[in-house]
Amino acid sequence: MDADFSEKGVLITGGASGIGRATTHLFAAKGARVAISDIDEEKTRKAVLEMGNEHIAIPGDVSREKVVSEIVQTAQDDLGKIDVLLNCAGVSDVLVPTVEQSLENWQRILDINLTGTYLTSRAVAADMLRRGEGSIVNISSIAGLVGLPLRNAYVASKHGVAGITKTLAGEWGPYGVRVNAVAPGYVLTPMVQKLIDQNSIDQKLIQRRTPLGRLAFPEEIGNVMLFLASPLASYINGVVIAVDGGYTAFGAAGPAVDID
Template structure:
């Protein structure tokens, strides 16, 4: 667990916490002393993350949530505040993806679902998290974008569009709350060693090697390396940072 920052007495809310980057970040917040509200559409993954936090002595409450459903997000944020008494930092990480291909081959239903999760889901989270944080003087919200927030070379139509949208939403929200103590930033991961990346690569050694080949550093990133940046963005060490999208991508976007 990350221990570089002190989140003692604070409450974090993490979506997509059932695996990968979300799980690593929830564990990092707990390791730094925060109570953690975790949300995910996968009940099994959520339970596993909750057990890992609890077994390490952390305070945790799990909420099965489909972030595409605004009412579910609102209930989870409201309940988290009721349970822990406050909300200080949120990491909005839940996402899904479509198959590579030209725009005309993408099914409308697939487009709608990915936009609903990846972009509308972030909007739902920011909306209700901001409402919970502002009366207490603010906090920090970090959204998960992607290298696909800046480029389209992955070939994923809906995913690319949604992740571009996350950047725009992040910057707009940052300006909305810049004088009210609420900072809003984003992380843009490259190829990270997660179950989602494995699914995207087809779960084969060849697919994994192809992803590694895209990274100038010659390896996949670790979920912990994203968590470290998220904890920095949520801390007072980043007190003058808002509206910023931090690429954590092994140099991918520098090419």
């Protein structure tokens, strides 16, 4: 048994950058035909051009129900069927005291991170349930396992993703559809780099707090998603796997590792 995705159709949201982009390449290398959806149309089409004509670009906003229906229908029509859904679309937030956070900011983050995951999963699952097979892998976060001060909306959205992952796994498992999630720690993506550049997060402090002493590379998250979606994980359902270098496992006071 291998993580072979030959003749498999994969839909990945948020696939034009960061973890999503790295993951598209991993699945394509294993033989999958990939439909990449992302809100940034130019980046989406560029990502597909890099990968080859057998893959397709479907730009769209996953927070809008009608758009999600169109994305999924287009992917199904082109791929024949969607065997794997990877919900990678997501946005971060600006660190702000709760009493100063606007409802608009709160709602935008939940709409994309949580509602987008819900809408896409629901739309794809209809055919998966009919066929009696399929795998969905969501991206939660260590923010979905713990609390992070000043980041209420992001934390709430990622706790929500972890919650619906477990709920859908219980509901759809009897029909042959597995639903799992990864909870990345800090990953060297454009989104995290922006927070570092804005001095919203301290990279050295994060590295000291992480037993492995570094941030993750996007491919390291993608490899776990590849595993969870594959037959190698055929009896794994409803789990949220922390891929964080030991960040959430470390409970001692002080740094986990010395970083100069």
